[in-house]
Structure formats: C-alpha cells, structure tokens
Amino acid sequence: KQWYQRRVRGIMNSLSGSLGMSNVNIDYIDDLLPLVERLDRELKNPDLTTFVCVCIPEFLSLYETERLIQKLTALDIDTHNVVVNQVMYPDRGPDGCAACGLCGSRTKMQKKYLDQIADLYEDFHVVKMPLMPVEVKGVPMLQRFGKFLQAPPDMSSLSIHDLVKDL
Numbered sequence: 001k002q003w004y005q006r007r008v009r010g011i012m013n014s015l016s017g018s019l020g021m022s023n024v025n026i027d028y029i030d031d032l033l034p035l036v037e038r039l040d041r042e043l044k045n046p047d048l049t050t051f052v053c054v055c056i057p058e059f060l061s062l063y064e065t066e067r068l069i070q071k072l073t074a075l076d077i078d079t080h081n082v083v084v085n086q087v088m089y090p091d092r093g094p095d096g097c098a099a100c101g102l103c104g105s106r107t108k109m110q111k112k113y114l115d116q117i118a119d120l121y122e123d124f125h126v127v128k129m130p131l132m133p134v135e136v137k138g139v140p141m142l143q144r145f146g147k148f149l150q151a152p153p154d155m156s157s158l159s160i161h162d163l164v165k166d167l
Helices: 002-018 029-043 059-074 101-120 139-150
Strands: 051-055 079-087 125-130
Touching: 051 059, 059 079, 059 101, 079 101, 101 125, 125 139
Parallel strands: 051 079, 079 125
Antiparallel strands: none
C-alpha cells in the first residue's frame, strides 16, 4: 500500500508540476486504493470478466488483436473469444468463382488472415461475422446480427443477401 501511495503521489506531483499546477491535493489517492484493488480482482476473475476481441481479417487488425491478447494474458485477464467482423462471402458465378473481381481478390486476401486467425487462436472461440450487404442499424437488423454471434450462419449454401431478404 505504501509503495502504491508513494508511486501515485510521485506521478501526480510530476504531472502537476509539468502542467504548471501547484498545491494539488492528492489525499483522495488513499481513498481510491480499495476501489483499484477491487477492480483488479474483478478484471482478473473469469467468472465476472472476459474480453471479447473484435477484429477484421486484415494485417493491422490481426496484429493489434494479437498484441491485445498478449497484454491481457500478461495481466491475467481472461480472453478466449474472438469475433472476426466483415468476412466476405461473395456471390458466385456458374463457374464457382466470385462474380465480382474485387470481391474475389478481397476474399483471397481475407482467406490468408482467416487462416492465420485459425492457427493463432485454435483454442479460442472464434466467430466469423459476414460483411452484410446493408448497414447494420435498427432493432431488427441488430437482433439478426446478434443471433449470428450465437449461431453463425452456414455460408456454404447461402448468399449474403439471404441473410437480410426478409428485413
């Protein structure tokens, strides 16, 4: 406790001096210690807290997600869920290829990162959420999208448009 108080007081004195503030009252720091300790316990209790990491299948997002997971793990904070948003499931032509050249190239690029996600997080619960053909807003659409989090649609036999045709 004393280490914490000295450290926080030192930081606050440094900051207040840097900001041109004098006579900053930091006596309230002692009152914050129990709250900080409780928050620390709650964040580290997997029955109370788990982080759900959300990314998109692209390099920078995957990189930042991995950094986040490593940091949370180092802090003993539970994280075992990853939601991958905006996964492309393009319409297919008669030849089985993506009907749109851009969609085909984006799908190919995403596959590379989806494979990496599968390798990195094989022990995690990973949910792939499709890139929707319409904006996800309004109660009916949010409810539909929320159901996909619990039971992702099998996109092998569906068009992305099938997911929203009744809304």
